[in-house]
Amino acid sequence: MKLDQMVRSVYPNLTPYTCSLADLPVEEMKQALGLEQVYKLSFNENPLGPSSKALNAMQQALSQLNLYPSSSGEAVQGKIAEKEGVLPENVILSNGADEMIILVAQTFLEPEDEAIIPEICFVQYMASTYLMGATPVFTPMKADLGIDLKAILQKITEKTKVIFLCNPNNPTGTVIPADELQAFIKQVPENVLVVIDEAYHEFADGDGYRSSVELVSDFANVFVIRTFSKIYSLAAARIGYGIGQAALVDAINHVRPPFNVNSIAQAGALASLDDAEHVAESRRINQFGKQLLCKTLDELGLSYLSSQANFVCVNTGKDGQEVFDRLAERGWIVRKLTGYGLNSSLRISIGRPEEMEAFVEVFKEVLSK
Structure with missing residues (x-):
């Protein structure tokens, strides 16, 4: 079969969505890393869960x-x-x-x-x-x-x-x-x-x-x-x-x-659409986590973008892949931005308050090495 003669001419510009570590469901992340506990801060998901x-x-x-x-x-x-x-x-x-x-x-x-x-x-x-x-x-x-x-x-x-x-x-x-x-x-x-x-x-x-x-x-x-x-x-x-x-x-x-x-x-x-309380609580959790993360980034002297979403884009000042790998070894999955040419930056989704409190401590440890 001569597939190249059958598919549309746009075919070379398109690639299937392939999942890297940051794209996997949590259970598959655990299997890939051999860890019992993994925290997914890579997909901008709402940690509160549905209404x-x-x-x-x-x-x-x-x-x-x-x-x-x-x-x-x-x-x-x-x-x-x-x-x-x-x-x-x-x-x-x-x-x-x-x-x-x-x-x-x-x-x-x-x-x-x-x-x-x-x-x-x-x-x-x-x-x-x-x-x-x-x-x-x-x-x-x-x-x-x-x-x-x-x-x-x-x-x-x-x-x-x-x-x-x-x-x-x-x-x-x-x-x-x-x-x-x-x-x-x-x-x-x-x-x-x-x-x-x-x-x-x-x-x-x-x-x-x-x-x-x-x-x-x-x-x-x-x-x-x-x-x-x-x-x-x-x-x-x-x-x-x-x-x-x-x-x-x-x-x-x-x-x-x-x-x-x-x-x-x-x-x-x-x-x-009828659950205003769920929306308000989602916003509260997001605001708490974002403020805590940004406070930590300020303490570390790192530059980051002022975000009005449920994530923060931070310049680690180091090789982004290396920081990503060190976090992953500890069960914390964030998003690399190397595809945009931001080789030292990471996008960090906001999790639950207890998750963010634990994450900032791990983040400090990883960046200190």
Whole structure:
């Protein structure tokens, strides 16, 4: 079989998702390291776990696994619309935020098109662009590793179809000030879609940040992506959503597979939206852990980025791989950033208070050697 003559021409640009140590489930990490206890601070997961209301709703939904779910998730759409002050026709559900990014690419990108992507950003934007045979155009970051909107504007050409932004950004945790983002969108041609990934929206609490959902009514080319994976702790259920003007949502619905979000995920999402206490506790745990970690980094004299997400990007001042390995030997798994050229930096997800208290002591020990 001559596979190279059968697959699409985009094939060489795509690679299967292969799990390194930091990507494995905890039980597989234990096996790989030969340890009985492992702490996973590499995936930006919510350590609190799902809402009890969500778990109860999902348990009840199990009895109807023989039935197909709502294709569009009308109940969840309606609840999101009510919460965000938009109409149900402004909301579309997806199998996690990753699928929503892919759906956007499938809807708008063709082989001759370009998508602009900041060079230190979520990798799914690049993968989805390549999937459609389009060309990713990378723009440099600011000196402080913030997203450089001016650099993006300079890269817009007649071939530009989509601009991907992550706000707060992954893996840096930095945000684009709301006034700067709105001024930027006003300068983007109306035929260029601005996709704003707000996966970490609920954790953002600093000055200058506002959700871009408020821009949707004024800009037909703005599309906001959210997820239930982070603050709502439903990462394994795979449910995300997008918000845009009705015509934009309708266009994406033309390529969205029917029944793309299962009934268990829909039940969990619907219940999660009604559990304000779970969200508040998730934020409290995150704020405690982040403050403790940053206090430790200050004591160690290390530079780090001010994060409005549930992780911190820190420059260890040492070889990042070496620090990663030493932490892993002790059962602490974080995220290397060598793929972005940040060879001395690590991204550390925020765990439970007791985990963070233990981690900072191990971190001090590892860096002292």
